[in-house]
Amino acid sequence: MRLATIVDDAGAFAVGIVRNDEVFVLPSDPPAWSSLRVIAGSDASALAAIGAWVATAQPPSRPLGEATLGPAILDPGAIYTIGRNYRPAAGRDEDPPERPLVYGKAASSVGGHGATLTWDRSITDNVDAEAELAVVIGREATGVRAEDAMGHVFGYTCVNDISSRDARLDGDQWLVGKSLPGFCPIGPWIVTADELDPADLRLSCTIDGEPIQEGRTSRMRFPIPEIIAHLSRHLTLRAGDVIVTGTPERLAAPPGPDRRLRAGDEVTVSIEGIGSLTTFIR
Secondary structure, eight states: OEEEEEEETOEEEEEEEEEEEEEEEEEEEOGGGOOOHHTTTTHHHHHHHHHHHHHHOOOOOOEGGGGBBSSSSSSOOEEEEEEEOOOTTTTTTOSSOOOOEEEEEEEGEEEEOOOOOOTTTOOOSOOEOHHHEEEOSSOOOOOOGHHHHHHHHEEEEEEEEEEEOIIIIIIOOOHHHHHHTTTTEEEOOOOOOOGOOOGEEEEEEEEEEEEEEEEEEEBBOOHHHHHHHHHHSSSSTTOOOOEEOOOBOSSSTOOOOTHHHHHTOOEEETTTTTEEEEEEEE
């Protein structure tokens, strides 16, 4: 199932079910359907009930192209990001980390598909885009083993881990440099865990159609079960928390690894089996 946060006819956020090129808007009553974070924390019967509602109620739909999408998870409890988690090209894997490197982004940094991002350039004008597969937690996880970890995954989505590369922000203030408003585009929707195997998905990032990253999730140093087990040994993962699992290295070909985001750019993160997440830079 593909689940999105959309702006409804009253201008409020609601949950939408995406099927082919249509969106069905869920009612906010029952309260268990009020947000994707709430749905993520429910048991499997909640998804079954949603599917049955679409099939039996035959609710009105709108074309997907006419829907305004919000952040896939509007109110994540926490956003954890994993650094240096993709192996580089053969022969260049120097000093690999011994365990997942955990950073973070503020929950207030989320943005939706198709949103326009601007920020105060006096803070930083050295800003980069990164394609990443994101894991959305469902059932609460504390001290889980890697072999049990996938039972705590609700679904998957795309994240553009937008980050400042200024030394004073990226060097010793990772949270600050990753958390300006809108620096975490997430979406366009969540694909539930029962419909996607994340082990070997192609992911990419383009600026104005030119590729700056290409990779596969099979290149992760620490696969998703190990990341979840590592995090849950130290903290409690709750429904709606997001784990951003790392990014492949930048391509050497033009526009090159030093290309930073500029006003007028159109940045698109794409992940096989999920879709594409586009952000317009102003």
